[in-house]
Amino acid sequence: MRTLWRQARVATLDDGPDAAPGGWIERGALVTDGERIAWVGDEAALPAGLQVDAEHALGGALLTPGLVDAHTHLVYGGHRAREFERRLQGASYEEIARAGGGILSTVAATRAADDAQLLALAEARARALQAEGVTTLEIKSGYGLSAEHEARCLRVARRLGERLPLTVRTTCLSAHALPPEFAGRPDDYLDAAIAWLPALQAEGLVDAVDAFCERIAFTPAQTRRVFEAAQRLGLPVKLHAEQLSDQGGAALAAEFGALSCDHLEHLSPAGVAAMAAAGTVAVLLPGAYYFLRETQQPPVAALRAAGVPIALATDHNPGSSPTLSPLLMLNMACTLFRLTPQEALAGMTCHGARALGLADRGRLRAGLRADLAVWSLEHPSELCYAFGQRPAVRVVQGGVERAP
Ligand SMILES: N=CN[C@@H](CCC(=O)O)C(=O)O
Ligand SMILES: [Zn+2]
Numbered sequence: 272m273r274t275l276w277r278q279a280r281v282a283t284l285d286d287g288p289d290a291a292p293g294g295w296i297e298r299g300a301l302v303t304d305g306e307r308i309a310w311v312g313d314e315a316a317l318p319a320g321l322q323v324d325a326e327h328a329l330g331g332a333l334l335t336p337g338l339v340d341a342h343t344h345l346v347y348g349g350h351r352a353r354e355f356e357r358r359l360q361g362a363s364y365e366e367i368a369r370a371g372g373g374i375l376s377t378v379a380a381t382r383a384a385d386d387a388q389l390l391a392l393a394e395a396r397a398r399a400l401q402a403e404g405v406t407t408l409e410i411k412s413g414y415g416l417s418a419e420h421e422a423r424c425l426r427v428a429r430r431l432g433e434r435l436p437l438t439v440r441t442t443c444l445s446a447h448a449l450p451p452e453f454a455g456r457p458d459d460y461l462d463a464a465i466a467w468l469p470a471l472q473a474e475g476l477v478d479a480v481d482a483f484c485e486r487i488a489f490t491p492a493q494t495r496r497v498f499e500a501a502q503r504l505g506l507p508v509k510l511h512a513e514q515l516s517d518q519g520g521a522a523l524a525a526e527f528g529a530l531s532c533d534h535l536e537h538l539s540p541a542g543v544a545a546m547a548a549a550g551t552v553a554v555l556l557p558g559a560y561y562f563l564r565e566t567q568q569p570p571v572a573a574l575r576a577a578g579v580p581i582a583l584a585t586d587h588n589p590g591s592s593p594t595l596s597p598l599l600m601l602n603m604a605c606t607l608f609r610l611t612p613q614e615a616l617a618g619m620t621c622h623g624a625r626a627l628g629l630a631d632r633g634r635l636r637a638g639l640r641a642d643l644a645v646w647s648l649e650h651p652s653e654l655c656y657a658f659g660q661r662p663a664v665r666v667v668q669g670g671v672e673r674a675p
Contacts, residue, residue, distance in 0.1 A: 272303075272304075272305060272324050272325070272670065273302060273303065273304050273309065273322065273324050273325075274302070274303045274323060274324065274326070274327070274329070274670065275300060275301075275302050275317075275321070275323040275326040276296070276300060276301045276302075276303070276313050276319075276327050276329060276334060276384060276412070276420075276643070277300040277326065277327070277328055277329065278294075278300075278314070278328045278329045278330055278331055278332075278482050278533070278647070279299045279300060279314075279329045279331075279332060279333070279334040280295075280297060280298075280299065280331060280332065280333050280334065280649055280650070281293060281295070281296040281299030281300075281301065281311065281333075281334045281335075281635060281644070282294060282333065282334070282335045282616065282635075282651045283295070283296065283311060283336075283616055283634060283635040283636065284336055284616065284620050284621045284635065285311075285633045285635060285636045286602050286632065286634075287634075287636060291312070291313075291638075292619070293398075294400075295671050296311075296312065297586050298301065298314050298315065298362060299311065299312065299313060299314060299334065300312065300313070300314040300317055300399065301325065301334060301635060301640040301643070302321065302499060302593075302665045303643075303667070305641075305670050306636075306640060306641055306669040306670045307460060307586070307638060307639065307640060307641055308636065308637055308638065308639050308640070308641050309637060310637055311635050311636065311637060315519065318549050319660045321332065321470070322349055323602060326366040328673075330355040330643060332646060332647055332649075333645070333646040333647075333648045333649060333650065333651065333653070334635070334644075334645050334646075335404075335418065335620065335635075335646065335651065335654075336424055336620040336621070336632065336634055336635055336642060336644070336669070337404060337405065337406025337407065337505060337620075337632070337642035337644050337666060337668065338403070338404040338405045338406065338407075338597050338620060338627075338631070338644060338645055338672060339405070339407040339408075339582075339619060339623030339624045339626075339627065339633055340405050340407070340408050340409065340584050340585050340587075340597055340619070341407075341531070341554055341582050341584045341624075341626040341627050342411075342412050342531075342533050342554050342556060342584035342585070342586050342626075343400075343408060343409060343410055343411065343584065343585055343586065343587040343588070344410070344413060344414065344444075344586070344587060344589075345396050345397060345408070345428070345431075345587055345629040346392075346393045346410060346412070346414070346424045346427045346428055346447070347377050347380075347389075347391060347392070347393075347414045347424075347542050347588070348377070348380035348381040348382075348383060348384030348388065348392065348414075348590055348637065349376070349377055349380025349381070349384075349589065350379055350589050351373075351376065351377065351559040351593070352642055353549050354367055354373065354376065354527050354590065355371055356510060356532065356663050358563075358665065359402075359565075362399075362550070363558045364415070364510035364515070364563050364590070364591065365487050366386045367488070367553070368448075368487040368510075369487060371489075372449060373448075373590055374413075374414070374590060375448055375450070375451065375666065377414050377588075377589050377590065378414050378416050378420075378448065378450060378560075378631035380529065381414040381415060381420065381424065382415065382417075382420050385653070386423055386426070386427065386611070389424065389427045390425065390427050390430060393410075393427055393428070393431055393474075394431060394434065394435065396587060396595055397431050397435055397437060397439075397471070398435065398557070398675075399595040399596075400437075400585070400587075400595055400597060401435065401437060401666060401673075401675045402565065402663065402664070402675040403590065403595075403596060403597050403664065403675075404596050404598075404644035404646070404660070404664045404666060405437065405595065405597055405641065406436075406437060406438065406562075406578060406628065406631075406632075406642040406643075406644070406667075407438040407440070407623070407624065407627070407632060407666045408431075408437050408439050408440070409439075409441075409626075409627055410428035410431070410440070410441055410442070410451065411437055411438045411441075411443075411444040411447075411481055412424045412425050412428075412441070412442070412443050412444050412445060412447075412502070413444030413445065413447030413448070413450075413481075413483075414447070415445075416447065416450035416459040416460075416464075417450065417452075418447060418463070418467040418470070421445050421464075421467065421471065422467075422470075422474070422476065423498070424473075425441050425471060425476035425477065427475065428440060428441045428476075429475070429476060434512045436514055436666070436668040436669075436671070437668065438460055438668075439477045440478055440479070440629070441477060441478050441479075442479045442480065442481045442509060443468060443471055443476070443477045443479070443480050443481065443506075444482070444483070444511075445464035445467070445468070445481075446461065446464060446481070446482035446483060446489050446490065446493070446497045446512075446572050447481075447483050447484065448487075449667050450489075453569060453583050457489065457493060457497075457619055458493065461489070461493055461497065461571070463498055465496065465497065465643075466499040467499070468480070468500055468504065468506075469504060472504055472506065472542035475590045477506060478506075478507075478627075478628075479501075479506060479507045479508065479509055479530060479627075479628070480497065480498070480499070480500075480501035480506050480508050480509070481508070481509045481510065481511065482494045482508075482510055482511065482584055483511040483512055484511065484512055484518050484520035484523070484585070484601060485511065485514060485516065485518060485520075486515065486516055486518075486659065487515070490518075491518055491519055491520060491523050492552070493623045494510065494520060494524075495523060496524060497500075498524070498527045498562065500640065502527060503558065505518070505651055506570060507525050507528075507529070507530050507628055508524060508528075508529045508530070509524070509529055509532070509626075510524040510529055510531075510536060510544070511522070511534055511569075512524060512531055512532040512533065512535060512538070513529070513532075513533075513534060513535050513536065513537040513538045513539075513542060514536060514559070515536075516535035516537050516579070517536065517537040517538070517539050519539075519541075520532070520542075521538055521539075521543075521545060521546055521551070522541055522542050522545035522546075523550065524546075524551060525542075525545035525549035525551050526545070526552075527548050528549055528550075529551045530551065530625075530627065531551060531552040531553070531554045531582065532546060532551055532552075532553060532554070533553075533554035533555075533556060533584070533586075533625035534554075534555075534556055534559065534569075534571075535553055535554075535555065535569045535574075535654040536560060536565055536567045536568065537567055538569060538570055538573075538574075540555075540570075540573060543570060543573045543574055543579065546574075546575060546577070546579050547577035547578055547579050551577050551579070552579070552580045552582050552622055552625050552626040553569070553574050553580070553581050553582065553584070554582045554583070554584055554623075555569050555581060555583055555584075555604060555608060555618070556573075556583075556584055556585075556586035556592060556593075556600075556625050557583065557600055557603035557604050557608060557624075558585055558586050558592035558594045558599070558600055558603065559586045559591040559592040560589075560607060560608075561603055561607065561634075562578070562593070562594075562604075563581070563650065564589055565624045568607075568664055570606060570607060571608050571609060575666045579660070580622040580625055580626075581618050582599075582619070582622035582623045582625070582626045583600050583601065583604050583609070583610075583615060583618035583619050583620045583622075583623070584597075584600070584619070584623065584626075585600055586599055596659075597619055598654060598655075598657075598660075598661070598662075599658050600619070601615040601616065601618075601654055601655040601670065602655050602656070602657070602658040603658075604618060605655045606656075610654040612651055612652040612654070613651065615649060615654075615655050616651050616654060616655070620633045620634065621633035621634050621657070640669060641670040642668055642669065643666070643667035643669060644664050644665070644666055644667075645664065645665040645666075645667070646662050646663070646664050647662050647663040647664070648662055
């Protein structure tokens with residue numbers, strides 16, 4: 272099935288040798304052939320005699336790659352609105368975590384929810400993301416924290432990928448927090464989590480392994496053990512790094528060739544250099560920065576100067592970023608972190624894809640996956656400029672238009 276999309280303003284995000292200047296085609300067209308993009312360019316240059324099965328005239332609408340949300344914790348039970356109130360009254364995220372609340376309160380609610388409840392909750396969240404143009408979604412475990420409950424959460428994530436027109440990438444984040452049954456015994460817990468990882472992998476539930484390296488979670492030495500276990504299984508790693516303090520986690524992750532380091536508000540110059548050398552993507556999470564009322568900014572200028580690709584994601588989770596709006600994250604990345612609109616859009620397309628190890632998407636180029644978003648807008652900067660507005664969007668996933 273060949274489909275022609277014409278009368279489009281196209282942001283290709285392509286920087287390859289044949290790319291349009293600035294990745295921008297004012298009067299563009301794109302042809303899909305099955306799951307792939309067959310052609311993209313100026314409409315006036317469409318190949319003569321092109322035969323297509325369907326044609327859509329877009330009337331000047333903006334065509335971009337489908338959005339990639341490369342960091343979410345979408346599968347969980349309960350919510351943390353009361354914790355939000357406590358933080359507003361002065362308690363810090365760290366204090367709440369140390370007192371056994373925070374992530375562990377979501378672990379309790381997640382363990383108490385049955386599979387159908389978890390699936391229904393996660394599906395509604397995934398549909399909301401899709402309604403803002405998301406076609407690829409990463410989902411982490413980390414609210415189960417036992418062999419049984421981590422597997423349940425990852426199976427729900429996999430089922431979402433089967434039920435919805437979304438690519439779902441799953442990340443095992445068993446090293447997210449210390450479950451109460453292992454209180455005071457973090458290394459024993461990691462022994463257990465490392466021991467259940469092969470079975471999760473064998474069931475096809477793990478695309479990558481993540482950890483939370485922080486004062487309230489796991490030390491760099493403990494994180495190293497998790498990474499060594501992933502490496503033995505041939506699984507790529509990612510890290511929640513330098514969110515609340517500089518633990519040197521980013522440099523450690525870079526040593527293991529990490530796909531990405533995420534958060535990074537407290538990233539040091541040495542961490543930046545290590546990520547640049549390893550080709551590790553920086554995933555910035557403005558929702559968590561905003562919602563935790565963080566004041567330390569991630570070192571955007573240093574990341575830029577070092578050539579570290581910068582991705583953006585929602586970090587959807589009930590504690591630090593209960594948002595389902597990737598477009599709000601684009602706006603916040605510009606207003607709070609001073610990314611340019613072009614950088615922000617690249618952050619949720621090509622660089623987001625790279626943070627997931629996916630080289631087949633995130634740009635509009637012949638041969639790549641036909642994951643597209645068609646916006647009722649004229650220019651990419653409008654995606655970043657308005658907030659809370661939900662522009663109309665048509666979503667194409669693998670060459671097929673899907674109702675968001
Ligand atoms: N920082 C650790 N993990 C999540 C928050 C988890 C939670 O508070 O439930 C994050 O990415 O922000
Ligand atoms: Zn996270």
